[in-house]
Amino acid sequence: MTEASTVFTMEKIKQLASKNRTIFVINNEVYDVSKFLDEHPGGEEVLQEHAGKDASETFEDVGHSSDAREMMVKFKIGELCESDKKALQSKKDKNKASATTSISDNFSTYKSGIISVVVAFIVTYIYSFYI
Numbered sequence: 001m002t003e004a005s006t007v008f009t010m011e012k013i014k015q016l017a018s019k020n021r022t023i024f025v026i027n028n029e030v031y032d033v034s035k036f037l038d039e040h041p042g043g044e045e046v047l048q049e050h051a052g053k054d055a056s057e058t059f060e061d062v063g064h065s066s067d068a069r070e071m072m073v074k075f076k077i078g079e080l081c082e083s084d085k086k087a088l089q090s091k092k093d094k095n096k097a098s099a100t101t102s103i104s105d106n107f108s109t110y111k112s113g114i115i116s117v118v119v120a121f122i123v124t125y126i127y128s129f130y131i
């Protein structure tokens with residue numbers, strides 16, 4: 001059996017990571033970078049910090065090059081199981097939803113600030129006719 005066809009649960013990944021293997025998930029695929037730590041241009045710490053976790057967001061935020069993406073293939077050891085893929089996706093959807101809410105919250109605070117200034121200006125303008 002080739003390791004590339006292995007299906008992992010998040011639980012299993014955490015368990016392996018606790019045994020000193022640097023294993024994490026990127027875009028639903030499982031990578032073991034234990035032998036790449038010394039060579040990683042971004043340093044070994046970032047990799048170790050993500051052991052046992054989903055590293056997709058940080059991996060994408062760094063903006064890894066296409067060379068880095070080609071290199072990854074060598075470290076892929078399997079895939080995340082369907083139920084954990086769904087669990088991660090719904091966590092991401094939730095985070096996205098709360099980010100959108102806070103943007104719209106900020107916007108409405110901003111809008112009510114503008115409205116107050118405009119009202120104050122109109123009141124001052126009208127008042128200036130009476131004095």
Ligand code: HEM
Pocket residue numbers: 024031033040041042043046047050055058059062063064065066067068069071072075
């Ligand atoms: C198999 C997985 C990975 C491979 C093969 C890989 C490979 C690379 C390579 C080749 C670079 C040099 C820049 C580039 O070509 O993009 C790099 C930079 C970097 N990587 Fe990774 N990386 C992996 C996973 C990760 C993960 C999971 C993180 C963080 C959670 C990470 C964080 C960084 C950081 C912070 C840099 C430095 C960026 C900079 O200095 O601008 N990498 N990586």
